[in-house]
Amino acid sequence: MRYEGGCHCGNLKVRFETALDAGRVPLRACGCTFCRRHGATWTSDPAGSLEVRVGDPQLLSRYRFGLGTSEFLLCRRCGVPVAAVCELDGATYAALNANALDDRGRLTQAPLPVDYDGETAEDRLARRRRAWTPARVG
DSSP states (O other), X not given: OEEEEEOSSSSEEEEEEOXXXXXXXXXXXXXSXXXXXXXXXXXXXXXXXXXXXXXXXXXXXXXXXXXXXXXXXXXXXXXXXXXXXXXETTEEEEEEEGGGBTTGGGOOSOOEEEOOTTOOHHHHHHHHHHHSEEEEEO
């Protein structure tokens, strides 16, 4: 399945490809302050792919906090976070904000509440390597 979407103003566009049926795409509701305040619901598929296309690079904001092991990609114009990305072993992995998808309503799983506060940086990177989607940003 291919899903398209992006930020509200269209500067950041996403294309998510997965072999999972829409009803099986996992959704996560992260309990951190950033995700709660932005209303983000995350998804990833390690067997899928994610492309983030940037219209105006000056309007791309990269935000790190906490352990600083990933960057949130947000649009400076409209404020929507579209993905969180992490560089590992020379490759980019990402979690997608499913709320940025045009067809978000097709994803029917209830978001699983998650809390990663107890993870070490090493544990966090290992989880991302195992569970996040291979990605390209450009």
